[in-house]
Amino acid sequence: MRTIRYNEIAADLRxxxxxxxxxxxxxxxSEADLTTAYGASRVTIRRAxxxxxxxxxxxxxxxxGWFVAADPLRQALGRLGTxxxxxxxxxxxxxxxxxxxxxxEPPATVADVLGPGKVLQVRRVxxxxxxxxxxxxxxxxxxxxxxxxxxxxxxxxxxxLLPVSLGGATQTIGAAAASPEDAAVLLIPxxxxxxxxxxxxxxxxxxxxxxxxxxxxxxxxxxxxxxxxPERSIAPSGIRFVDEA
Amino acid sequence: MRTIRYNEIAADLRxxxxxxxxxxxxxxxSEADLTTAYGASRVTIRRAxxxxxxxxxxxxxxxxGWFVAADPLRQALGRLGTxxxxxxxxxxxxxxxxxxxxxxEPPATVADVLGPGKVLQVRRVxxxxxxxxxxxxxxxxxxxxxxxxxxxxxxxxxxxLLPVSLGGATQTIGAAAASPEDAAVLLIPxxxxxxxxxxxxxxxxxxxxxxxxxxxxxxxxxxxxxxxxPERSIAPSGIRFVDEA
DNA sequence: GTTCTCACTTGTCCTATACTTGTCTATGCG
DNA sequence: CGCATAGACAAGTATAGGACAAGTGAGAAC
Numbered sequence: 001m002r003t004i005r006y007n008e009i010a011a012d013l014r015x016x017x018x019x020x021x022x023x024x025x026x027x028x029x030s031e032a033d034l035t036t037a038y039g040a041s042r043v044t045i046r047r048a049x050x051x052x053x054x055x056x057x058x059x060x061x062x063x064x065g066w067f068v069a070a071d072p073l074r075q076a077l078g079r080l081g082t083x084x085x086x087x088x089x090x091x092x093x094x095x096x097x098x099x100x101x102x103x104x105e106p107p108a109t110v111a112d113v114l115g116p117g118k119v120l121q122v123r124r125v126x127x128x129x130x131x132x133x134x135x136x137x138x139x140x141x142x143x144x145x146x147x148x149x150x151x152x153x154x155x156x157x158x159x160x161l162l163p164v165s166l167g168g169a170t171q172t173i174g175a176a177a178a179s180p181e182d183a184a185v186l187l188i189p190x191x192x193x194x195x196x197x198x199x200x201x202x203x204x205x206x207x208x209x210x211x212x213x214x215x216x217x218x219x220x221x222x223x224x225x226x227x228x229x230p231e232r233s234i235a236p237s238g239i240r241f242v243d244e245a
Numbered sequence: 246m247r248t249i250r251y252n253e254i255a256a257d258l259r260x261x262x263x264x265x266x267x268x269x270x271x272x273x274x275s276e277a278d279l280t281t282a283y284g285a286s287r288v289t290i291r292r293a294x295x296x297x298x299x300x301x302x303x304x305x306x307x308x309x310g311w312f313v314a315a316d317p318l319r320q321a322l323g324r325l326g327t328x329x330x331x332x333x334x335x336x337x338x339x340x341x342x343x344x345x346x347x348x349x350e351p352p353a354t355v356a357d358v359l360g361p362g363k364v365l366q367v368r369r370v371x372x373x374x375x376x377x378x379x380x381x382x383x384x385x386x387x388x389x390x391x392x393x394x395x396x397x398x399x400x401x402x403x404x405x406l407l408p409v410s411l412g413g414a415t416q417t418i419g420a421a422a423a424s425p426e427d428a429a430v431l432l433i434p435x436x437x438x439x440x441x442x443x444x445x446x447x448x449x450x451x452x453x454x455x456x457x458x459x460x461x462x463x464x465x466x467x468x469x470x471x472x473x474x475p476e477r478s479i480a481p482s483g484i485r486f487v488d489e490a
Numbered sequence: 491g492t493t494c495t496c497a498c499t500t501g502t503c504c505t506a507t508a509c510t511t512g513t514c515t516a517t518g519c520g
Numbered sequence: 521c522g523c524a525t526a527g528a529c530a531a532g533t534a535t536a537g538g539a540c541a542a543g544t545g546a547g548a549a550c
Contacts, residue, residue, distance in 0.1 A: 004523075005524070006524090027247045030511085032510080044523085044524065046512090047524095061532080062511045062533080063534085064511075064533055065511075065533090066510095175439055176420075193438040218422075275500085276499080277498090285535080285536085286534095287536085287537080288534080289536080292535095305499095307499075307500045307501055307542065307544080308544040310499060311500085
């Protein structure tokens with residue numbers, strides 16, 4: 001009975017990865033180490049690892065190594081994506097409607113982050129299956145927003161329109177009572193609870209390029225955060241608690 | 246197991262900063278001191294410090310030094326920790342008060358997660374500097390809670406009392422209006438906005454062992470989440486958006 | 491008081507080494 | 521032809537060690 005070597009190795013690695021020997025986010029031994037450990041050639045080891053990658057179990061970065069991938073669902077949604085993407089992924093028809101498109105002096109809180117100077121302020125409402133879903137205000141520095149048109153902003157998310165590569169974001173989640181504007185746009189009573197998310201998006205070089213405020217009606221929305229096993233994860237999960245009092 | 250040195254150093258510094266060894270606003274040892282202390286090169290030390298800066302824990306000024314970031318309550322843990330730890334770390338006196346301690350039939354939503362059978366239900370209020378800060382209800386399966394006393398629960402967080410190793414948690418963050426019970430405990434008006442966090446904690450083997458509901462008054466609290474740069478992150482942060490409608 | 495100097499700090503660049511994955515070729519075996 | 525071994529090279533990463541510029545702060549000199 002002839003067995004396929006890389007399938008054996010893949011099965012063994014699958015067991016080790018799934019069995020928690022390598023927890024999410026941790027590095028696997030290098031291909032060279034695995035070569036000696038399994039007594040197989042590097043090509044064979046790589047075929048086994050490629051198999052595991054195609055299953056979404058592990059991933060690699062050149063020059064760095066192989067590591068255990070997070071839960072595929074988490075992975076897909078954990079990236080810096082738009083809410084529309086996430087809705088699309090769950091089969092909900094998402095729609096954007098621009099209420100307001102103007103270059104203005106930013107509010108103080110926005111100026112603190114983006115620096116002085118005029119900004120493009122876009123007010124939008126997002127609809128999911130025709131229902132108002134989120135009231136969004138985006139502020140973007142004037143020099144980055146020069147080329148943007150109202151139609152473009154209505155059609156595509158900001159992330160796709162800006163001519164810079166994104167570096168990450170910090171999001172603050174809080175609760176608040178719906179303001180009259182929120183209530184009018186979201187079709188909810190004034191004072192009813194809403195989730196308020198303030199997101200600061202940074203470019204790859206670390207400069208803040210986008211500030212956005214998302215208001216969600218509480219009854220329709222919630223955030224889910226996975227806190228990884230504390231001691232095992234390379235990247236800290238990044239949730240922290242803040243008192244703004 | 247391969248490890249990345251700057252990640253280890255960052256983890257150690259994170260612990261020292263969060264643990265109060267360096268008080269808010271205080272200077273950290275200079276990079277030169279840290280290189281000798283950790284036996285690493287300056288490049289490595291700086292990568293660790295840059296990591297901590299990206300998390301908002303520390304900051305630096307040329308010619309001056311590295312210091313713990315200004316906002317005292319921002320220097321939280323990130324890890325799967327208790328809110329009390331995070332308050333302690335920032336010098337706020339945290340206090341737990343048990344309101345209710347009973348073995349009961351769980352609500353349906355809790356039974357869905359923990360399975361059938363009686364559970365220990367503990368209602369608590371957390372105080373920060375004497376002010377009610379969070380209203381917490383914890384449900385724990387009866388067989389795990391047999392040895393727990395009311396005094397123990399008042400004294401220590403659940404995480405330290407359970408005889409199992411923790412595997413991670415999933416936390417849901419939503420907004421709601423304060424119920425009469427919330428209002429009475431937190432000293433806020435009925436109907437005012439609150440943050441409602443439902444956390445399911447799992448053991449290392451993946452079985453759910455704890456369900457807890459945390460109610461925070463909106464005006465005092467918010468969550469901060471860092472979404473890392475997509476392509477550089479090993480373990481995605483794992484925030485996802487859900488629609489519960 | 492003001493100004494200067496000097497020690498010390500971080501910010502930014504460089505070179506160099508070792509190690510990793512990504513990709514390719516050549517070869518043997520059934 | 522698929523599977524395996526062996527090797528070579530490119531590209532990326534981690535770390536060490538160094539050099540220099542620029543900012544800070546305290547004390548000396550005036």
